Amino acid sequence: MTEVTERPSFAGRLYARGDDGYENARRDAIWNGRRPDRFPDLILVAANADDVVAGVKLAKREGMKIGIRSGGHSFSATGVRNGGLLIDLSQFKDIEVDTAGKTAWIGPAVRANELGPRLSEDDLTFPYGGCPTVGLGGYILTGGYGFNGKSLGAAATNLKAFDMVTADGELIRVDADSHPDYFWAARGGGYGFFGVIVRMQLTLHDAPKLITQSMITYSVDDFEEVASWFLDSLDTFDPALMTLVFGHRSPPDFTQNVVSILATTYTDDQERTDQILKPLVEAPIFSKAVFTQIGVPGTLQEAWDQVDLLYPEGHRYLSDTCWIDDRGYAGFVAAAKPAFATLPTTGSHIMMNPWIPYERDDSALSGTTKLPFHIYAVGEDASQDDALQAWIDERMAPVLPFSNGIGKVNDSDLLVRDQSVMSAANAERLEELRRKHDPEGRFHSFLRAGAEG
Ligand SMILES: Cc1cc2nc3c(=O)[nH]c(=O)nc-3n(C[C@H](O)[C@H](O)[C@H](O)COP(=O)(O)OP(=O)(O)OC[C@H]3O[C@@H](n4cnc5c(N)ncnc54)[C@H](O)[C@@H]3O)c2cc1C
Numbered sequence: 001m002t003e004v005t006e007r008p009s010f011a012g013r014l015y016a017r018g019d020d021g022y023e024n025a026r027r028d029a030i031w032n033g034r035r036p037d038r039f040p041d042l043i044l045v046a047a048n049a050d051d052v053v054a055g056v057k058l059a060k061r062e063g064m065k066i067g068i069r070s071g072g073h074s075f076s077a078t079g080v081r082n083g084g085l086l087i088d089l090s091q092f093k094d095i096e097v098d099t100a101g102k103t104a105w106i107g108p109a110v111r112a113n114e115l116g117p118r119l120s121e122d123d124l125t126f127p128y129g130g131c132p133t134v135g136l137g138g139y140i141l142t143g144g145y146g147f148n149g150k151s152l153g154a155a156a157t158n159l160k161a162f163d164m165v166t167a168d169g170e171l172i173r174v175d176a177d178s179h180p181d182y183f184w185a186a187r188g189g190g191y192g193f194f195g196v197i198v199r200m201q202l203t204l205h206d207a208p209k210l211i212t213q214s215m216i217t218y219s220v221d222d223f224e225e226v227a228s229w230f231l232d233s234l235d236t237f238d239p240a241l242m243t244l245v246f247g248h249r250s251p252p253d254f255t256q257n258v259v260s261i262l263a264t265t266y267t268d269d270q271e272r273t274d275q276i277l278k279p280l281v282e283a284p285i286f287s288k289a290v291f292t293q294i295g296v297p298g299t300l301q302e303a304w305d306q307v308d309l310l311y312p313e314g315h316r317y318l319s320d321t322c323w324i325d326d327r328g329y330a331g332f333v334a335a336a337k338p339a340f341a342t343l344p345t346t347g348s349h350i351m352m353n354p355w356i357p358y359e360r361d362d363s364a365l366s367g368t369t370k371l372p373f374h375i376y377a378v379g380e381d382a383s384q385d386d387a388l389q390a391w392i393d394e395r396m397a398p399v400l401p402f403s404n405g406i407g408k409v410n411d412s413d414l415l416v417r418d419q420s421v422m423s424a425a426n427a428e429r430l431e432e433l434r435r436k437h438d439p440e441g442r443f444h445s446f447l448r449a450g451a452e453g
Pocket of ligand 1: 031067070071073077078079080089133134140142144145146190192196197198411
């Protein structure tokens, strides 16, 4: 453990390992009930940007590496490493909206369900993620695949400017013109970003006047037919229709595996909503549905409430993910079916939510395709972990040959299965920029095997 020669005073709290409050602060930084045995030497629960500047300077003086926590929802708890300093930004909750300019400055620990109600007051919106309690800091950096995202774009590309503390402890303002390297890296660089963002300016959008939810459930025996129809239809879906092939167990007794098409529409009127829902109800497979609920008007909060049911706090989450190659889905459906048919626990689930391929000069975000494959195993006790990991490994194996070899950083566990999380060119550029702006490696990068400390 690093011994600190001199502790600066902070407006927030600095905990050393062994201090009262240290373990609470460490556990609080990890939403997943499957908390890793990794222990930073110091945890700084920062109160303001000056604390962050002083924390980075302390780490530099003491030769410590830095991990970062905003909302604490990284599945793999990537910010919590062995040794060094964990900078906890959970107090950074300010929200300041410029209604006329359609922008907002927010603290990185603001959660979707804290920003949502504030923006709704002004009929504005942002491509929030499905989980209401995810921190917008990590969500935006990792891409941010959210509500109405096919129309509004990934959250990362709606990051307009930010204030950050560099590896030298300097507080700077970044936008497309000032410090473009940082701007590019933050927009999709994910857990590989090399600085601490203390405030973010977001591009906002007009809120849709009508949100509807639909659910069409099929027996898992019909998976091939459902998935084949869905993949054949992908390109015909309206961007304002966010769909999801969802493998889950069916209520109320949660013993049957089923596959549901979930669909949310974001429009301004009923006529357009009806129009864009048409492909779902006119699908040849529709008559085989065992449950249907079409176009029920709802609110953002109701959508979050439903997602929240999937992710009870304290449960143990294991996940893996990959982007499916766009060059054709022949063979993929058969390869994916065993995963849908063998969910190991009540809460375990699979998602395929169509997306948009990204390759832009202004963002590190890349490697995405039209379809991600996400697999989540959910347990309640540590004794289940090995079996759940084995299930994921076994069910991912036949799917991987159909992927483009790139994972989704926010749901990939790179300790279990290392893979790139952006295009090769962008991964290389990110590392070049790290060498330039963080030559001493002050900030932890992606949590891969051998990088726990
Ligand atoms: C239940 C659940 C549902 C989810 N749903 C979605 C979804 O619908 N769409 C989607 O895209 N993602 C989703 N995610 C993934 C989520 O976006 C990522 O896990 C994200 O990283 C969480 O952000 P956080 O700030 O809460 O995480 P944290 O654990 O606090 O941060 C993770 C890492 O992000 C980086 N980071 C965070 N804040 C900063 C900062 N201020 N400055 C510099 N680096 C920073 C650091 O590397 C940090 O270690 C979901 C996750 C969960 C647990």
